[in-house]
Amino acid sequence: MKLWGGRFEKATDKKVDDFNSSIRFDYRMYKEDITGSIAHAKMLKKQGIIPENDADLIIKTLKEILSDIEEGKVSFEIDAEDIHMNIEKILISRIGDAGKRLHTGRSRNDQVALDLRMYLKREIIEISELLKELLSVLLNLADEHLDTIMPGYTHLQKAQPVTFSHHALAYFEMFKRDLLRLKDTYKRTDVMPLGSGALAGTTYPLDREFVKEELGFSEMSLNSLDAVSDRDFAIELASDLSIIMMHLSRFCEELILWSSHEFSFVTMDDSYSTGSSIMPQKKNPDVAELIRGKTGRVYGDLNTLLVMMKGLPLAYNKDMQEDKEAIFDAVDTVKLCVDVFTKMIATMKVNKDIMLKGAKGGFTNATDVADYLVKKSLPFRQAHEVVGKMVLYAIKENKALDEFSLEEFKKFSPLFDEDIYSAISMETCVNERKITGGPAKETVQRAIKISKEFLDNFKIK
Numbered sequence: 001m002k003l004w005g006g007r008f009e010k011a012t013d014k015k016v017d018d019f020n021s022s023i024r025f026d027y028r029m030y031k032e033d034i035t036g037s038i039a040h041a042k043m044l045k046k047q048g049i050i051p052e053n054d055a056d057l058i059i060k061t062l063k064e065i066l067s068d069i070e071e072g073k074v075s076f077e078i079d080a081e082d083i084h085m086n087i088e089k090i091l092i093s094r095i096g097d098a099g100k101r102l103h104t105g106r107s108r109n110d111q112v113a114l115d116l117r118m119y120l121k122r123e124i125i126e127i128s129e130l131l132k133e134l135l136s137v138l139l140n141l142a143d144e145h146l147d148t149i150m151p152g153y154t155h156l157q158k159a160q161p162v163t164f165s166h167h168a169l170a171y172f173e174m175f176k177r178d179l180l181r182l183k184d185t186y187k188r189t190d191v192m193p194l195g196s197g198a199l200a201g202t203t204y205p206l207d208r209e210f211v212k213e214e215l216g217f218s219e220m221s222l223n224s225l226d227a228v229s230d231r232d233f234a235i236e237l238a239s240d241l242s243i244i245m246m247h248l249s250r251f252c253e254e255l256i257l258w259s260s261h262e263f264s265f266v267t268m269d270d271s272y273s274t275g276s277s278i279m280p281q282k283k284n285p286d287v288a289e290l291i292r293g294k295t296g297r298v299y300g301d302l303n304t305l306l307v308m309m310k311g312l313p314l315a316y317n318k319d320m321q322e323d324k325e326a327i328f329d330a331v332d333t334v335k336l337c338v339d340v341f342t343k344m345i346a347t348m349k350v351n352k353d354i355m356l357k358g359a360k361g362g363f364t365n366a367t368d369v370a371d372y373l374v375k376k377s378l379p380f381r382q383a384h385e386v387v388g389k390m391v392l393y394a395i396k397e398n399k400a401l402d403e404f405s406l407e408e409f410k411k412f413s414p415l416f417d418e419d420i421y422s423a424i425s426m427e428t429c430v431n432e433r434k435i436t437g438g439p440a441k442e443t444v445q446r447a448i449k450i451s452k453e454f455l456d457n458f459k460i461k
């Protein structure tokens, strides 16, 4: 018989049981469900709402059920619908009437909100740990490649030289913002909804503050209707996760390009590459491609949640059961991707010489030639035009700007002197950009220091 079977004259159709059931995917909240129930039972006892000995028996048995589940001794039932009723049913089967007192002053609506919040709080912490590892690998790369000059791009056309260190720190900034976003989402997830009942609270004198403290929540929900029908925290998390995937995907796209023969800026480690079943020469960046591919899947999860919620009247609606597969999938996917990505970039080889060669081609020091003339008092617009003409000439002559003879330089402007050569070397182009945020070695070293301090001191809660 169903836990809610009292008002029914007929059994549910088998198909409806299957259709309605969420145990297939919500079983993974078993620990949160049991922990929440133990706190609820302790509170019911403290408030004198249920007899002490019943409460004690409930708590003891719930703990046994938890370890039995962990040892794989428990099998869940489809027709007990979800994790909440499965556990309650097991409890009742073990201790009878005492177990039937657990659900006093509680509804599955506030129970599921509690479980999901607790579950996602734990996942947010795990994801932030993975992100911190990624950030520390990025800092190692930045430390290692302060002098690794590479071309910087706009429109995927060579623009100005930077260093690989500077490039790695760009991603540090992105993933740092992601971490801060998770911290912010954690705050809004860290709200205790139990006591909201089905939608309108309860007449029992529950001690919500006690349950909140017992379960380690920072805040308590203030409106029962909102508390049971709010899934903003899951949507926010899915949005944070989508942005993380977007950042990973952009870096992956670069690594896919960079590991092509055409670029050859990096070589993926054999342990993070795969071969072709037909072409013996192939070494493919499958890992990076899969991360790029899985990004769409996480965006899909976010969209699932947004669309699922958009038409729901207050308060709880069964539609909301659809939140779990989406948010679980987003969480699982991101954890997998951040972890494998971190290892992939930690093991890849950076081909410094090829990067430097790349930086030297494509007139990446043209801006610096113009700036040289500006420093000799030519207005910038004029300098821009002079260098434009020099580039045109250089293309025809098939040479780089720093390969001009002094005579050639002087043909374009009498302001050029011997010091032009050092003014437009790759090293000067990079290291004179000392402005905060720029690629100069000393600037990047300062940024690394600030970033290390951030990472050492970061805490979610």
Ligand code: ARG
Residues within 6 Å of the ligand: 022, 026, 082, 108, 109, 112, 316, 318, 320, 321, 322
């Ligand atoms: N399995 C349900 C969910 O995930 C639990 C809440 C069900 N509440 C209800 N009144 N049917 O949303």
